Amino acid sequence: MQFFIEVLIGGLLSGVMYALVALGFVLIYKASGVFNFAQGAMVFFAALSFVGFQEVLPARFGMEAGSAAVFWLSFLLAFATMVVLGIATERIVLRPLVNQPPITLFMATIGLTYVVEGLAQMTWGANVRGLELGIMDEPIAWLMDDYGIGVSKFDLFAAGVAASLVALLALLFQYTKVGRALRAVADDHQAALSIGIPLQTIWRVVWAVAGFVALVAGMIWGARNGVQFALTFTALKALPVLILGGFTSVPGAIVGGLIIGASEKLAEVYVGPLVGGGIEGWFPYMLALAFLLVRPEGLFGERHIDRV
Amino acid sequence: MLYREAGQFRTSYAEDGRIFPIRQDRVGFALLVLVFGVAVPLLANEYWLKAILTPVLIFSLAAIGLNILTGYAGQLSLGSAAFMAVGAFAAYNFILRVDGMPFLLALALAGLAAALVGVLFGLPSLRIKGFYLAVATLAAQFFIVWVLVKFPWFSNHSSSGVVTAQEVSILGYRFASPEAKYVLTFAVVAVLALAAKNLVRSATGRAWMAVRDMDVAAQVIGFRLMRTKLLAFAVSSFYCGVAGALYAYTYIGTVEPEGFNLDLSFKILFMIIIGGVGSIMGAFLGAAFIVLLPILLDNLVPALFGDALGAGFASNLQLIIFGGLIIFFLIVEPHGLARLWQIAKEKLRLWPFPH
Numbered sequence: 066m067q068f069f070i071e072v073l074i075g076g077l078l079s080g081v082m083y084a085l086v087a088l089g090f091v092l093i094y095k096a097s098g099v100f101n102f103a104q105g106a107m108v109f110f111a112a113l114s115f116v117g118f119q120e121v122l123p124a125r126f127g128m129e130a131g132s133a134a135v136f137w138l139s140f141l142l143a144f145a146t147m148v149v150l151g152i153a154t155e156r157i158v159l160r161p162l163v164n165q166p167p168i169t170l171f172m173a174t175i176g177l178t179y180v181v182e183g184l185a186q187m188t189w190g191a192n193v194r195g196l197e198l199g200i201m202d203e204p205i206a207w208l209m210d211d212y213g214i215g216v217s218k219f220d221l222f223a224a225g226v227a228a229s230l231v232a233l234l235a236l237l238f239q240y241t242k243v244g245r246a247l248r249a250v251a252d253d254h255q256a257a258l259s260i261g262i263p264l265q266t267i268w269r270v271v272w273a274v275a276g277f278v279a280l281v282a283g284m285i286w287g288a289r290n291g292v293q294f295a296l297t298f299t300a301l302k303a304l305p306v307l308i309l310g311g312f313t314s315v316p317g318a319i320v321g322g323l324i325i326g327a328s329e330k331l332a333e334v335y336v337g338p339l340v341g342g343g344i345e346g347w348f349p350y351m352l353a354l355a356f357l358l359v360r361p362e363g364l365f366g367e368r369h370i371d372r373v
Numbered sequence: 374m375l376y377r378e379a380g381q382f383r384t385s386y387a388e389d390g391r392i393f394p395i396r397q398d399r400v401g402f403a404l405l406v407l408v409f410g411v412a413v414p415l416l417a418n419e420y421w422l423k424a425i426l427t428p429v430l431i432f433s434l435a436a437i438g439l440n441i442l443t444g445y446a447g448q449l450s451l452g453s454a455a456f457m458a459v460g461a462f463a464a465y466n467f468i469l470r471v472d473g474m475p476f477l478l479a480l481a482l483a484g485l486a487a488a489l490v491g492v493l494f495g496l497p498s499l500r501i502k503g504f505y506l507a508v509a510t511l512a513a514q515f516f517i518v519w520v521l522v523k524f525p526w527f528s529n530h531s532s533s534g535v536v537t538a539q540e541v542s543i544l545g546y547r548f549a550s551p552e553a554k555y556v557l558t559f560a561v562v563a564v565l566a567l568a569a570k571n572l573v574r575s576a577t578g579r580a581w582m583a584v585r586d587m588d589v590a591a592q593v594i595g596f597r598l599m600r601t602k603l604l605a606f607a608v609s610s611f612y613c614g615v616a617g618a619l620y621a622y623t624y625i626g627t628v629e630p631e632g633f634n635l636d637l638s639f640k641i642l643f644m645i646i647i648g649g650v651g652s653i654m655g656a657f658l659g660a661a662f663i664v665l666l667p668i669l670l671d672n673l674v675p676a677l678f679g680d681a682l683g684a685g686f687a688s689n690l691q692l693i694i695f696g697g698l699i700i701f702f703l704i705v706e707p708h709g710l711a712r713l714w715q716i717a718k719e720k721l722r723l724w725p726f727p728h
Binding site for chain 1: 593707
C-alpha cells in the first residue's frame with residue numbers, strides 16, 4: 066500500500082510536469098486555432114537560452130556567477146528572447162497563413178520546430194548542460210521517516226510552480242483587459258474582430274505567454290533531466306495530456322496531466338513487467354484514446370456540434 | 374501551340390471517362406513511363422538509382438497512401454511510418470516462414486497485413502475527428518514500433534532487432550543490381566499509382582471526398598460512414614505497407630523497427646502537403662522534393678560556406694533551411710506543387726497566343 070501511494074504521488078507530480086508543457090499548446094490553440102507542434106522546441110529553446118545567458122553574463126559582463134541577479138536577469142533575457150520569437154512567428158509564419166486550413170498551419174509549425182531546434186543549437190551549442198534551481202531532488206524527510214513514503218522535494222516544488230502558473234494565468238485571463246480580449250478571441254475570432262479587438266496583437270500576446278510557459282516548463286524539466294535536445298520530446302509527452310483534457314481547456318490540461326501521469330507510472334510498475342516493459346512510449350496515447358472513445362472532445366473540450 | 378485540345382472530340386462514354394482525355398497528356402505520360410522505366414535504368418549511374426530514384430519512388434507510394442487517407446478521405450494521420458513498418462516486417466516474415474513464397478505475393482500479403490492493422494487503428498476515426506484523431510494515430514505509431522521491438526519473433530530473434538531482407542527473385546530472375554531493383558520498384562509503383570488514380574475517380578473516391586468535405590452531410594445523403602472511412606484506412610495502409618516492404622527489399626536492405634519512427638511519418642506528411650493534398654501526381658512531386666532537398670543541402674551548404682562552419686553548425690543550418698523552406702512553400706503555394714503544375718498547364722493551353 067505504501068508503495069502504491071508512493072508510485073501514485075510520484076505519477077501525479079510528474080503529470081504536473083506534462084501539464085506544464087500541455088498548457089502552452091492549449092493557450093495557442095485556444096486563441097488562434099493553431100495546433101502548435103513547435104511547443105516542445107520552444108521549451109528546449111527557452112531552457113537553453115536561460116542556461117546560456119547564465120553562462121554568458123558572468124563570463125562577458127563580470128557579474129557574479131550563481132548570484133540572484135544573474136538568475137533573474139537570465140530569466141528576463143530568456144523571456145525576452147521567447148517574446149521576440151513569438152512576435153517573429155506571428156509576423157513571418159502565421160500572418161501570411163491566415164484562413165488556411167488547420168492542417169497547413171499545423172505543418173507550418175512542424176517546419177517551425179526544425180527552425181527553432183536548429184536556431185537553438187546554433188546559438189548555444191548542442192552540449193548537455195545542467196540547470197540548478199537550488200532545490201534538491203531528494204525525498205521529504207518527515208514523510209519518509211514517519212510513513213515510509215518517498216516524495217521528492219523537487220517534484221513537489223514543480224507542482225507548486227505549476228499551480229502558481231495556472232493561478233497567474235487564471236488571474237491574467239479573468240481580471241485584466243488583455244485577458245478579456247484573449248477570452249473574446251478564443252470564443253469567436255470574427256466577433257472579436259468586429260468589436261475592434263486587434264487580432265494580431267492578441268496573437269502576439271498569446272505567443273509571448275506561451276513562450277513564458279515554455280520557459281518555466283523548460284527550467285523545471287531542464288533542472289530535472291539536464292538541458293538537452295531530449296527536451297523537445299516533452300511535446301510528445303504533452304500530446305496525450307492534451308487530447309485527454311481537451312485542446313481548449315486550461316483545467317483540462319492540468320487534470321489530463323494528473324490522470325496521464327498517475328496512470329502511466331502505475332501502469333509502468335504494475336502492468337509493465339507483464340509485457341516486458343518500455344510501455345511508457347505508447348501507454349498514455351492508448352489511455353487517452355480510450356477516454357476519447359467515450360468523450361470525443363476530451364474531458365473538458367468544447368462539445369462539437371455538427372450542422373449540415 | 375503544342376498543348377491544345379482543339380479538334381479532339383470524345384464520341385463515346387469510354388473516351389469521356391479516360392484518365393487522360395487529351396492526346397498530348399497520353400503521349401506525355403507514355404514518354405514519362407518510357408523515360409523512367411527504360412531510359413533511366415539504362416543511363417543513370419548507380420548512386421542516382423540507389424540513393425535518389427528508388428527512394429523517391431518508394432516514398433511516392435507511401436505518400437499516395439497517406440494522400441488517400443488525408444487528402445481524399447480527410448482523416449489526418451501521423452502514423453504512416455508504422456504501417457510501413459508493418460508492411461516491411463510482414464513481407465520479411467512471409468518470405469522467411471513460408472517456403473517458396475513468391476515475392477510479389479509476399480508484397481501483396483504485406484500490404485494486406487498493413488491494411489488489417491490500419492483498419493484496427495482506423496476504428497477510433499468513427500468517433501474522433503480532426504487533431505484529436507491525428508494525436509490518436511500517434512498511438513499506432515508508438516504502439517506498433519514497440520510491438521515490433523518487444524516481440525523478437527517478428528525479427529526472427531535477431532539480437533539487435535535488425536533484419537536483413539532476403540534476396541528478391543521472381544520466376545528465377547534475381548533482382549540484385551540497383552538497376553533491376555529500380556525497375557521492379559518502378560513497375561510496382563506505376564501499377565499501384567494507376568490503380569490509385571482510378572480508385573479516386575470511382576464511386577469510392579467520390580464517397581471519400583464527400584466524407585472529407587463534411588462527414589455529417591455525407592451520412593445524411595446516404596454514404597455509410599463506417600464503411601467509407603475504414604476502407605480509406607485499409608487502402609491507405611495497404612499502400613503504406615507495400616511501400617514499407619519495398620523500402621526494406623529494394624532500397625535499404627536492412628531494417629529495424631526504430632527506423633520507422635515519427636520523423637518518417639512527418640516526412641511523408643510533408644510530401645503530401647508540399648506536393649499537394651488530394652493529388653496523386655502531387656505525391657510524386659512531394660516525395661522528390663523531400664528526398665532531394667536534404668541531399669541538395671548536404672552538397673550546397675559546404676560548397677557555399679566551405680568547412681569553416683564546422684559539422685555541427687552546418688547540420689543546424691540545414692535544419693533551419695529545411696524548416697524555413699517548408700514554411701516558405703506553405704505560404705507561397707498552400708495547394709502544393711501539383712497546383713503549380715495545373716497552373717502551368719492552363720498557361721500552356723494558350724501559349725504562345727494568349728487569345
